[in-house]
Amino acid sequence: MHDTDALVIGAGPVGLFQVFQLGLLGLKVHVVDALPMPGGQCAALYPQKPIYDVPGVPVCTGEELAASLLQQIRPFSGPQHSHLHLGDLVESIRPLNAPLSGFEVSTQNGQTFRTQLIVVAAGAGAFVPKSMNIPGLDAPGHVHFHLPAPDALAPWAGQHLVVAGGGEEALETVAHLLQSTPEAQQPARISLMHRRDQFAVEPDLENTVRQWITSGRIGWIQGMPDHAEVEQGRLVALHVLGPDGTVRREPLDHLMIRQGLSPKLGPLTQWGLPLERKQIPVDMSTCQTATPGIYAVGDINTYPGKKRLLVCGFHEATMAAHAALAWLKPDEPQHLQYTTTSTVLKQRLGADLQ
Ligand SMILES: Cc1cc2nc3c(=O)[nH]c(=O)nc-3n(C[C@H](O)[C@H](O)[C@H](O)COP(=O)(O)OP(=O)(O)OC[C@H]3O[C@@H](n4cnc5c(N)ncnc54)[C@H](O)[C@@H]3O)c2cc1C
Known part of the structure; x- marks a missing residue:
């Protein structure tokens, strides 16, 4: 049983950046992916192809982007990425009854997570090899x-x-x-x-x-x-x-x-979340789903004007992290901080405090 603040379902590019954003806000995060490697579509479908539209990165391959995102979450990883559970499929989500709060999440390999909040970053579904x-x-x-x-x-x-x-x-x-x-x-x-x-x-x-x-x-x-x-x-x-x-x-x-791999929505259809054309509708200002405490980001979500692009997924992960923290700690004032100037954020990142 893993006890955690947040569970991210999917270690694609958006799921990995979600880990970063939640970690930056001081939350303990675990992430699960069906594939044996992180990076989602970037690592599985186009590892050697160039990407030209990630801000500030003129060009990088899918594999390089996945490696950079993995490096970026190192401060929140624990020893040897102990929070990263690969080759495992999230099967069920069960809301906990009072006095407990949050959710119990179970996987195909028999892992159980007790978590306060969930971020579904499942792309087009779990990648299963043909x-x-x-x-x-x-x-x-x-x-x-x-x-x-x-x-x-x-x-x-x-x-x-x-x-x-x-x-x-x-x-x-x-x-x-x-x-x-x-x-x-x-x-x-x-x-x-x-x-x-x-x-x-x-x-x-x-x-x-x-x-x-x-x-x-x-x-x-x-x-x-x-x-x-x-x-x-x-x-x-x-x-x-x-x-x-x-x-x-x-x-x-x-x-x-x-x-090749084929994405399977599979268990996701059983999690009690409404689906619209195989995507999860969210409030676009928070990325919250119809279930309080469950957020959806990246290719799996939908809202008016949705674009299935990396940069949109990274923005959603940022919005979801801030909204999730406000939901989790309603009595604590939330101040937006910059990584360049905030001592707290720098400490969390293990960065030079100068
Ligand atoms: C060929 C190609 C080229 C592209 N080029 C660009 C580009 O140049 N620029 C751009 O912005 N975008 C591009 N994209 C789109 C971009 O790759 C996607 O928008 C991005 O990968 C979405 O990230 P994600 O993390 O939301 O989902 P994904 O990358 O799909 O990752 C989702 C992960 O969730 C896992 N998962 C799902 N369900 C479960 C479950 N139940 N349990 C465990 N794990 C689960 C999956 O195995 C997967 O690894 C391209 C896409 C393709 C196919």
């Missing part, structure tokens, strides 16, 4: 959807890894494994598997990967997986229907499915 709908694919530890964290051991080191997919996510993964992975973490062999001999990627990346296939640096499997062969919990082969109509047995040790 899987492969074939019989027998039941080999926990051998089927993967994401790269491991940089400091974690790769489960496929020294073994045969098949990467499935024909889009940027799959081909970038192959390139990353070959070019940016320390030798000890590399698979002994990598094969790329896709149903067609066509890739939906930039020509440069396609040419590079095709050269690796032609030179034998990586293997190439064309076809539709038909079923998986699992022995004592270990994935040992995929049976793949090739373009010539023959099913071939393709031995492997690990399978990485990189066929």
